[in-house]
Amino acid sequence: AQIDCDKECNRRCSKAxxxxxxLKYCGICCKKCHCVPPGTAGNEDVCPCYANLKNSKGGHKCP
Structure with missing residues (x-):
């Protein structure tokens, strides 16, 4: 099943x-991982790929 990244990221970023x-970074991560964690923050154990992507400075890439 294909994930609706726009919809999932709108939900994820609703309180950002x-x-x-x-939305930009969530979209990148969603396309790469095909997963966005539930809720507006945390819950990253549901999407290990999303949780483990790093930015160029070694911090979390995905919101």
């Missing part, structure tokens, strides 16, 4: 202060 940036 930097909404556009959250």
């Amino acid at each position: 202060s930097a909404h556009d940036r959250c």
